[in-house]
Each structure stands twice: as C-alpha cells, then as structure tokens.
Amino acid sequence: xxxxxxxxxxxxxxxxxxxxxxxxxxxxxxxxxxxxxxxxxxxxxxxxxxxxxxxxxxxxxxxxxxxxx
Numbered sequence: 001x002x003x004x005x006x007x008x009x010x011x012x013x014x015x016x017x018x019x020x021x022x023x024x025x026x027x028x029x030x031x032x033x034x035x036x037x038x039x040x041x042x043x044x045x046x047x048x049x050x051x052x053x054x055x056x057x058x059x060x061x062x063x064x065x066x067x068x069x
Contacts, residue, residue, distance in 0.1 A: 008056035009063050011039045018066060028062060031055070 009017075015025060022040065026033045038049040 006057060006060045006064055009060045010056060011036060011051060011059055014059045014063055
C-alpha cells in the first residue's frame, strides 16, 4: 500500500505550531470547540480526553497541507 506521508499530530502540538485559536481549529478541522477543549485540556484535568488515532491523522493531514502553502 502506498504511503501518503502524513505524520500524526496531537491537537496541542498543532495549536503550538500554527498558533491557531480553538475556534479557528474548529472551523478548519470540522470538530466542535467542546471536543477540542477536551483534547487541549491539561492531562491532569478531569476534562482531558486522549484523541483517537484518526483525529491525530486528521490534524497531521491538515498540517501537511498548511506546510505546503
């Protein structure tokens, strides 16, 4: 199977790299602001939820596209 060159990126890392607000990340990714807040929460917080691998791939794909522009 051919590889498409996408490296999975956690939403926290994506936010650091691109300096996007939670709202901007929501608009760009299609995920709700509430879901993003859960993924971006501190890992010691009860609000924190670890994103699924497909979410990491989704942000990796978006990063790959933005890096090419």
